[in-house]
Amino acid sequence: MNTVAHIAVQHVRLSSPPRTRTCNANLAALFAVGSRCGQVAVHCRRFLLFSSPAIFPIHECDILRRQQRRHLDSTFSDVFGALAETESAIFARGEPLTFYQNVSTNSALRDASAAAEVALKEYGIEREMRIDLFDAAKDARASANTLSGEDERLADKILLEGKRAGLDLPEEQRKELESKNCNEEKGKIAFTPEELEGIPADVVSGYAKRDDGKLELTFKTPDVMPLFRYAKNPDTRRRAWEGYESHVAINAAVFETVLATRRKIAALLKYDTWADYITEVKMVKTAQGVHDFIADVESKLLPVGKRDRKQLPALKQKEEGADASEFYVWDWYYYDRLYVERTLDLADALVKEYLPVQEVVPTIMNVYESMLGVEFVPLSNDVEKGDIWHPEVQRFAVWEAGATDASGFVGYTYLDLYPREGKYSHAAVWPLVPGFVLADGKTRNYPVTAMVANLAKPTPDRPALMTHDNVVTFFHEMGHVFHGLLSRTKYARFRGTSVARNFVEVPSQMLENRCWVPSVLAKMSSHYKTKEPLSPELIDKIIKSRYVNIGMFMLRQLFFGKYDITVHTSKSASFLPAIHTSHNDLFSCRVGRLYETLGPPSRRNLARQGASSRHARTRFLRAPNGRLRRGIYGYAYSLVFAADMYRAVFAKDPLSPEAGWLYRKQILGPGGSRDEMDSLKAFLGRPPNSEAFLEQLLGSASQ
Numbered sequence: 001m002n003t004v005a006h007i008a009v010q011h012v013r014l015s016s017p018p019r020t021r022t023c024n025a026n027l028a029a030l031f032a033v034g035s036r037c038g039q040v041a042v043h044c045r046r047f048l049l050f051s052s053p054a055i056f057p058i059h060e061c062d063i064l065r066r067q068q069r070r071h072l073d074s075t076f077s078d079v080f081g082a083l084a085e086t087e088s089a090i091f092a093r094g095e096p097l098t099f100y101q102n103v104s105t106n107s108a109l110r111d112a113s114a115a116a117e118v119a120l121k122e123y124g125i126e127r128e129m130r131i132d133l134f135d136a137a138k139d140a141r142a143s144a145n146t147l148s149g150e151d152e153r154l155a156d157k158i159l160l161e162g163k164r165a166g167l168d169l170p171e172e173q174r175k176e177l178e179s180k181n182c183n184e185e186k187g188k189i190a191f192t193p194e195e196l197e198g199i200p201a202d203v204v205s206g207y208a209k210r211d212d213g214k215l216e217l218t219f220k221t222p223d224v225m226p227l228f229r230y231a232k233n234p235d236t237r238r239r240a241w242e243g244y245e246s247h248v249a250i251n252a253a254v255f256e257t258v259l260a261t262r263r264k265i266a267a268l269l270k271y272d273t274w275a276d277y278i279t280e281v282k283m284v285k286t287a288q289g290v291h292d293f294i295a296d297v298e299s300k301l302l303p304v305g306k307r308d309r310k311q312l313p314a315l316k317q318k319e320e321g322a323d324a325s326e327f328y329v330w331d332w333y334y335y336d337r338l339y340v341e342r343t344l345d346l347a348d349a350l351v352k353e354y355l356p357v358q359e360v361v362p363t364i365m366n367v368y369e370s371m372l373g374v375e376f377v378p379l380s381n382d383v384e385k386g387d388i389w390h391p392e393v394q395r396f397a398v399w400e401a402g403a404t405d406a407s408g409f410v411g412y413t414y415l416d417l418y419p420r421e422g423k424y425s426h427a428a429v430w431p432l433v434p435g436f437v438l439a440d441g442k443t444r445n446y447p448v449t450a451m452v453a454n455l456a457k458p459t460p461d462r463p464a465l466m467t468h469d470n471v472v473t474f475f476h477e478m479g480h481v482f483h484g485l486l487s488r489t490k491y492a493r494f495r496g497t498s499v500a501r502n503f504v505e506v507p508s509q510m511l512e513n514r515c516w517v518p519s520v521l522a523k524m525s526s527h528y529k530t531k532e533p534l535s536p537e538l539i540d541k542i543i544k545s546r547y548v549n550i551g552m553f554m555l556r557q558l559f560f561g562k563y564d565i566t567v568h569t570s571k572s573a574s575f576l577p578a579i580h581t582s583h584n585d586l587f588s589c590r591v592g593r594l595y596e597t598l599g600p601p602s603r604r605n606l607a608r609q610g611a612s613s614r615h616a617r618t619r620f621l622r623a624p625n626g627r628l629r630r631g632i633y634g635y636a637y638s639l640v641f642a643a644d645m646y647r648a649v650f651a652k653d654p655l656s657p658e659a660g661w662l663y664r665k666q667i668l669g670p671g672g673s674r675d676e677m678d679s680l681k682a683f684l685g686r687p688p689n690s691e692a693f694l695e696q697l698l699g700s701a702s703q
């Protein structure tokens with residue numbers, strides 16, 4: 001690059017990253033709201049009004065008016081173009097509004113943001129059920145028969161959604177299509193400090209102290225998972241598990257009703273079963289596809305499970321004495337962790353010392369920069385000016401590496417990495433503003449993504465340190481950040497992560513593989529005192545720990561999937577007693593009986609469930625639409641693609657920029673604008689298969 005060009009680039013980068021006409025400015029204004037707490041409620045109400053049904057339908061009435069003017073001879077852009085434009089506005093304005101409830105320190109703003117989400121959801125449902133818009137779309141599709149590419153996909157998707165919502169049905173049947181939702185119940189459980197022995201002090205200090213001296217925790221993952229993994233007292237684990245399993249017991253009463261309603265909906269919409277209705281828009285396409293997938297993987301994993309089942313009960317007896325002859329489901333996480341610590345002599349606490357946040361985070365960002373050919377440029381982060389929503393948030397402009405002018409601008413990203421009061425308690429990425437092409441057909445609306453995580457904070461005697469798990473999570477979430485930033489779609493609805501549900505995790509799962517590559521681990525580690533990287537011995541142990549007890553783990557996942565597909569492919573309630581009888585209450589034995597099918601060596605259940613689990617089934621109902629919509633089988637299903645992609649393209653050189661470019665071009669770039677299977681085939685140069693996945697798992701069995 002010559003000097004003049006270089007200066008020009010610097011100028012563009014440092015002083016004026018391109019801003020879109022409305023969306024990014026809108027975002028900045030919203031963040032400014034967050035920084036001026038006094039005015040928060042007023043601002044939020046104003047934005048809420050802006051994004052409420054009172055505003056958006058104006059555009060939609062306009063669609064119909066234009067169509068009428070043309071005497072039903074509507075064009076693609078009159079209807080589908082206009083619908084897409086409205087949708088882009090909803091995404092671009094709605095996401096930042098609903099985001100605040102996860103990150104703001106101001107409870108009034110969090111409440112307003114949650115209210116905004118409710119308003120947007122209600123509006124979304126109302127919009128989905130607009131028969132007039134659906135009819136307009138059908139007419140426009142009929143008169144526009146030469147569509148191709150993303151335009152064709154847009155039209156087909158909109159029409160399919162209408163059909164799936166029942167808009168093609170006579171009015172009477174349409175009215176029948178109302179289903180019941182399930183309740184989420186928030187539960188808590190309390191223990192004495194002694195009962196919590198073994199749980200790390202930093203976790204226990206986060207539990208609420210009650211007046212009677214007990215410590216209270218919720219059933220959310222960050223609270224309850226460390227208890228399962230570390231609580232020494234088996235009775236503490238049992239009580240927590242029973243509470244965890246039954247805290248949505250309120251849903252038990254509606255379980256059969258919900259299944260019956262789903263059967264009715266499927267019949268009305270002319271699908272064979274509810275599972276066929278749900279899988280139609282997934283990569284797997286049919287319920288039979290789910291059955292076949294589970295059966296295939298399960299048969300191959302059984303030998304791995306058989307090996308695993310001997311290990312943990314033996315360790316339990318060693319710890320708790322010969323009397324501890326039963327291995328319960330609440331023992332699983334505790335002894336799984338202990339097994340890794342004992343057999344591999346690998347403790348999280350030691351590995352952590354080599355993974356300070358200040359070293360790991362920039363290294364991972366560098367890894368992504370070189371692999372994907374991009375560059376992060378830090379931007380000012382002044383809370384007062386509304387750049388960011390909290391002083392700890394970092395803000396970056398992302399550019400193509402070596403960009404010489406504004407055409408190389410990619411988008412913005414925010415990293416909000418540390419825990420604080422009232423903040424979202426897991427790690428996730430929000431596609432705050434979608435990348436898409438504005439209605440003029442030329443101007444690009446730049447994407448904005450935000451990663452929210454909860455990495456440890458520094459203590460007085462040492463810096464913030466990450467466990468290997470934290471590193472994997474950060475690497476994974478970065479994958480979502482780039483899916484949002486690097487897609488190049490025309491329409492906002494196909495942006496980055498807006499792919500079929502069971503493909504969303506594939507890119508990030510594929511990227512995670514690097515966290516078990518010795519050279520990458522050495523590169524990102526630096527002991528907080530000695531500055532030494534992880535030793536080859538420690539790296540070897542970390543790699544070995546990856547698939548410990550994986551057979552049991554995966555079989556359990558598949559079992560949930562099997563249960564899910566069984567109840568959702570049955571055509572009547574008669575299957576319920578049959579399953580109960582044949583499995584002696586399937587629900588109560590969902591883990592125990594599964595492992596019994598592994599056969600000898602003993603008649604003892606490897607993981608007995610205990611008496612508490614009559615409510616286990618209710619956990620399947622925590623999401624209003626049931627697990628099948630999200631796809632329980634999907635966890636294993638997407639790992640198959642992730643393993644295949646990694647082995648076929650990246651295994652030789654996990655950080656290769658050439659492979660990174662192919663990944664950008666065939667996977668990230670198209671986002672949801674083409675069928676995910678087509679993207680996979682283009683990336684692999686052949687149809688995907690499960691060989692790499694099974695080889696990873698089965699190969700681990702012979703270790």
Ligand SMILES: [Zn+2]
Nearest residue numbers: 476480505508
């Ligand atoms: Zn993810």
